[in-house]
Amino acid sequence: MVDHTYMALALRLAEQGLYSTQPNPRVGCVIVKNQQIIGQGAHLEAGEPHAEVLALREAAAEAKDADVYVTLEPCNHYGRTPPCVDALIEAGVRRVVVAMQDPNPLVAGAGIKRLQAQGIQVETGLMEQEALALNPGFISQMVHGMPYVRSKIAASLDGRTALINGKSQWITGEAARNDVQHWRAQAGAIITGIGTVLVDNPTMNVRLDNTIRQPLRIIIDSQLRTPVNCNILNSIEQAPVLIVYAIDANKRHAALSAAGAELLCLSKTQGQVDLTALLKHLVKNNVNEILLEAGQGLNGAFLQADLIDEFIFYYAPKLMGADAQGMFAIPALTEMSKAIDLEILDIRQCGLDIRLRAKPKR
Numbered sequence: 339m340v341d342h343t344y345m346a347l348a349l350r351l352a353e354q355g356l357y358s359t360q361p362n363p364r365v366g367c368v369i370v371k372n373q374q375i376i377g378q379g380a381h382l383e384a385g386e387p388h389a390e391v392l393a394l395r396e397a398a399a400e401a402k403d404a405d406v407y408v409t410l411e412p413c414n415h416y417g418r419t420p421p422c423v424d425a426l427i428e429a430g431v432r433r434v435v436v437a438m439q440d441p442n443p444l445v446a447g448a449g450i451k452r453l454q455a456q457g458i459q460v461e462t463g464l465m466e467q468e469a470l471a472l473n474p475g476f477i478s479q480m481v482h483g484m485p486y487v488r489s490k491i492a493a494s495l496d497g498r499t500a501l502i503n504g505k506s507q508w509i510t511g512e513a514a515r516n517d518v519q520h521w522r523a524q525a526g527a528i529i530t531g532i533g534t535v536l537v538d539n540p541t542m543n544v545r546l547d548n549t550i551r552q553p554l555r556i557i558i559d560s561q562l563r564t565p566v567n568c569n570i571l572n573s574i575e576q577a578p579v580l581i582v583y584a585i586d587a588n589k590r591h592a593a594l595s596a597a598g599a600e601l602l603c604l605s606k607t608q609g610q611v612d613l614t615a616l617l618k619h620l621v622k623n624n625v626n627e628i629l630l631e632a633g634q635g636l637n638g639a640f641l642q643a644d645l646i647d648e649f650i651f652y653y654a655p656k657l658m659g660a661d662a663q664g665m666f667a668i669p670a671l672t673e674m675s676k677a678i679d680l681e682i683l684d685i686r687q688c689g690l691d692i693r694l695r696a697k698p699k700r
Contacts (some may be wrong), residue, residue, distance in 0.1 A: 437469035475627030498662035513689025531636035552577030
């Protein structure tokens with residue numbers, strides 16, 4: 339039970355890096371001796387000291403024969419910083435309790451084995467599920483070579499996301515819209531579609547106090563119809579913009595580039611953007627968590643390609659009717675067996691609205 343208490347603190351410390359560590363994992367560490375906390379630390383930014391190093395600095399000489407609680411297996415390789423395993427061995431710690439093994443092939447158990455080879459007791463798996471939930475993007479990148487994609491959808495209780503004319507501002511209330519800012523802040527990139535840009539003209543930035551990092555903003559625009567004076571491009575000094583297209587039918591590449599956008603052509607059949615190729619491109623460029631904020635067309639395309647890892651539904655106490663737009667534009671289903679089954683992760687209230695998180699059953 340005591341071990342749970344210290345690991346829970348390490349997990350809370352790791353959450354301090356929720357908005358800032360990408361592409362690195364969020365990690366927390368607590369060092370304990372004689373039932374007293376003598377050191378603690380959290381990894382906050384890529385290139386900065388890891389959680390174990392910060393905790394060891396605080397513990398100083400007292401770290402000898404101490405117990406260490408860390409949310410992710412200590413690294414055993416040189417990256418931007420030296421291996422944490424070396425620091426733990428040099429400090430002479432007695433025991434290391436690890437929540438989860440590092441999925442990075444450069445580590446993947448090697449850190450644990452190195453500690454054990456030096457006579458340090460290692461225990462793994464304590465509060466593993468909580469540790470896994472902290473770093474879905476990092477894990478997806480290392481295990482699948484793909485980023486973790488969350489699809490955020492605001493809808494009425496009858497599942498409608500926009501009126502028949504495309505208007506959708508505002509379905510949900512202020513509390514739900516503020517909650518979305520936290521998901522944006524966690525993401526390495528926010529993806530929207532040209533339809534949303536043309537109808538809603540959003541900015542798609544993070545609007546939290548003391549925001550230290552703005553995610554990349556991506557517009558999926560198969561025919562390059564993005565207006566040069568849209569809000570996303572007008573705020574390009576806040577955060578970079580990537581426009582992904584298939585066909586430059588109207589020769590607008592130069593104008594959009596001059597407006598500050600980066601452009602990427604990823605075409606597949608029928609003049610559509612290759613979404614899988616886009617995600618692979620992003621993960622190679624260290625974007626491992628993505629928030630999809632789009633209309634039924636792009637949502638449907640991601641769903642059909644099986645590229646959504648998690649749904650965040652915000653349901654407002656409204657009814658918008660059968661002619662309003664739905665969540666996903668996909669071919670009509672004729673058998674219930676073809677319906678996409680979901681696993682509900684969490685349900686809670688945001689002001690007057692309800693937030694429901696779910697994952698597709700695979």
